[in-house]
Amino acid sequence: MKYKNTIQLASNCFFIKGFKKHLLIDFQREEWFHVDFNLFKNGSLDLAALEKEEIDYLIENQILITVPTKLKKKFSPILTNFDVPSIIEFAIIDRNSESHYPIEKTLIWLDQLLLKFCQIRYFSMPSIGDIQHVLNLTSSSNLESLELLLPYHEQFIVFFDENLRLFPKINYLVFHSAPYDKNEIANGDTRRLFVRESILSSNNCGIVHPTYFSHTRKHVLKNMNFNSCLYKKLGIDINGKIKNCPSMEFAFGSVDDIESIKITDLETEFWYIKKDDIHVCRDCEFRYICTDCRVRVVDGIKSRPSTCLYNPYTNKWKGDKDYNEPEIFTTRA
Template identity: 40%
Template sequence: MEEEKYIVASNCIFVKGYKNNLLFDIQKRCWYHITFSLSPVDLTKIDTDSIEYMVSEGILLKVPKSLESLLPPISLEYDSPYLIESAIIDRSETSEYSIEKVVHLLDSLSVKFLQVRYYSDIDIEELELLLNYLFESTIESIQLVCPYKKDLLEYIKSNNLFSRNPKLSNIIFSSCSDNIVDDYANIAFTSEIINSSDNCGNIHPNLFSNNPKLFFKSLNFNSCLHKKIGIDEKGFLKNCPTMQNSFCHIDDASDYNIKQLKTSFWSITKDQVNICKDCEFRYICTDCRVITDSPENIYSRPLKCGYNPYISKSGKEKRNIIL
């Protein structure tokens, strides 16, 4: 009988951290926290229970040696056909710029994903106007973030806002002081007060992503700023609304060379960021290049991350596989 060996399934990608390691399963969209690397030498040292578990989970495959070459690793490249893939629009009670001009710009760039953040109460007429503009645009998915108001929630439900606007993917209500019990699948509630772009940049295990697209993007580019634009409260066009520097104002966007929207931040990966480069969670975590420990250093770690990969201080994993 031909000799067999254990190999790592091609859909499972190993990520080495300073103290711990992570295995991301592209197919199942989950990750595992492991204490060893997945080299052939290590596989011979793993206890039987761990081997059996990894086989049952599809992490390890037992194949004849002659077939090993027929199971090559998957490509780790990432590419997007769009000049700009996602956008953020910030609005407040002082915003005076034209929503119509913004949507026209996003449409001309063929933007696919949009987040609209309201820092003050939404005017229902403006919300309906915004959704009407977006309905005919290239936008495929819209997320709305706004302060919680009971009247607004009732309006959304009674007027079937989601069914009338299929591009509206979900709504996040902030500043919720009440314990709201709601079974609406597209609506989430948080007690967090989101009243400016400075509330952005949060890093937390609950925000880790099981999206393979983000994983590959993080391997090759900046997970947050790559092919993204933002419109701040005053209507200035930026890579991110939180940034100080802007490209131009939305009123002048038609005269701006769109190719200049690309910034140096697009290509900064977590493998280049201080401390993050030693973290096992770096490819499933988002990255903020604006709110950092040292604003003068573009490779400084995100300010709002409290995880220490050198002592494995925190972090929640799907399952520990211990050697």
């Protein structure tokens, strides 16, 4: 074939092999789409197996590029290794009206672990003073990004309308129990989401749906190397118990005895359960853009999330005609 030695995959494009369909992710244009072509031979991408029309289509869309043979080595594939320098990168802190553990002590400890992303979920109404205290503490920390989940109340809307620009680390504000659904950008790049759903406990987490898929390079590489939800993550539950995830039973300790928790204790086996290790997920074309949950699972630590509504063997979502629950295939065992 005349193209054989001169075409290759653009370095910004990445294919994920599924059981029936494959996914193409374009990191540069930030988009993903299904590909039905037979792209793989013995599990590896094999461009020589493509028909001429398929090659032309992929070249036209700048997914394949033509490269002079002598320059081929200069267009190397994207590196797929991944890690982050923080001891703990992401934390979820849960609060309700019964939460009496000290938030200041919690945030100072997390800052010592070089925390970068934090989500604080208020399941009941905090005071404006509580929020202001948290914002002041995080302003001078290593934190890069803060997400707040709050019950909808007019006083919070007014407070953030007046003060959001003072706290540039806030990148997401979610108001649950709102009278309407709305998704908007406020003050530059802070996303503000209003949802009718009442989020009153950690049980609302772990939903698998295309809305939550993420095709950023970081998310894809994290999913390829580690568990995208639990790697270098901590959850502080409503009682101040420190866990890998607030919904888990096992706790490393509590905020009250935080001094006795060793950094090495925080690492769990869940950090290393990748999508490629999980039954059904490992055959799914969405596996590197999907979310994961190791708390709500179908049956066992390496089974797919029970909140998943997709069958990768038939490419049907629950609600589609002829949807059925996926069996555990062993295609990639």
